[in-house]
Amino acid sequence: MSAGKQKTKAEILDIVIPLFARSGYAGVSMRQIARAVGIKAASLYHHFPDKQTLYVQALAQAFSRRTALLHDALALSADPEEQFRRLVHSLCRLVHDDTDFSRLIQREIMDGDEKRLQLLADNVFGSFFQEMTILCRALAPDRDPHLLAISILGLIIYHFQITPIRSFLPGFQESHNDPEAVANHVISLLKNG
Amino acid sequence: MSAGKQKTKAEILDIVIPLFARSGYAGVSMRQIARAVGIKAASLYHHFPDKQTLYVQALAQAFSRRTALLHDALALSADPEEQFRRLVHSLCRLVHDDTDFSRLIQREIMDGDEKRLQLLADNVFGSFFQEMTILCRALAPDRDPHLLAISILGLIIYHFQITPIRSFLPGFQESHNDPEAVANHVISLLKNG
DNA sequence: GTCTATAAAGGGATAGAC
DNA sequence: GTCTATCCCTTTATAGAC
16 A cells, blocks of 8 residues: 555566576575565565465466567558568567567476466467467468468577577677567568568 | 496486486486486586586587587588478478477577587587578578578477477467478478568 | 574585495 | 485575564
């Protein structure tokens, strides 16, 4: 109620999200979390019964905050090609700007058990991916829409996944990390082969 | 010299590689490693001064074992298009069959510091990626070869990165996890747009 | 809601016998 | 080259005062 500095669950989770995104579940201790939040470790157990629950709730909050953005990226348009163009640009900007989100998803896909993967599929990808396959069907009726949708995502996401190592690879230029440049490359590549 | 059951460094590293690949550096303890190897934790320190060194040497061994395969995938051919076709098929098979390798690289790109990334770039990607950009220049002289090479890699690798969650996504079929099917899809996509 | 204190377990690492 | 035993620190988690 008051404007004091005591932490709410949501505030704590917002602080925790970047920690787990950067170091993974096993790489972050309750003490580190407590220090980042500004309370003692024992106090965390007032808000969450254990570390696992804290982690899963952080995931849930991180994902729910961003799912809306994914849907905005699919803004409808009369022309499928125009919709596709906008989608690629939006996704590039999203993935480039929000590294925490991207890394959380990457880690979940790697480390999540069946239950958590199901959650991720339902909450984050679910309807977004479904709409993407619909768009794919409109763009290329002869192709498998599932494969094409994954291809588009991979084409975009991988360019930013490898950002940390990109500067060590031959032919690197600063512009290769620019979301607009990558978007234009991806669009032209998918259109003209 | 003898054929006893005492472990050599290389044998230990081969056992350790899948552990780090599956759970990451922080997710594996020296005791777990020892149990998998079949000795006590203290004995590990006869072979390696500390956990970090053990990890880095496991990486080095995993990468050196596989780098040759990457170069084989680039088997020269008179026709760049034919070379490209073979490269995609080889990479799909490699990434599909050797999940440990793929995951180690993924984790290193996420978590590696500058020094380790430099090592990864030099030892694994270095000349392979260079040759890929040369092939890209031959295939599409008008495109940025660095961007195109990354695109090809991303297109392939992402399809297998998301394997764990794929079955939860709309439109999934068993064939989507088949390396040949993915290879053909990628080739056709890059050729015809 | 946060604190101090502490339990119980597991972590990395070393010493010294065999 | 492997073992037992052990040190010391960190980890997760709980109890109870404020």
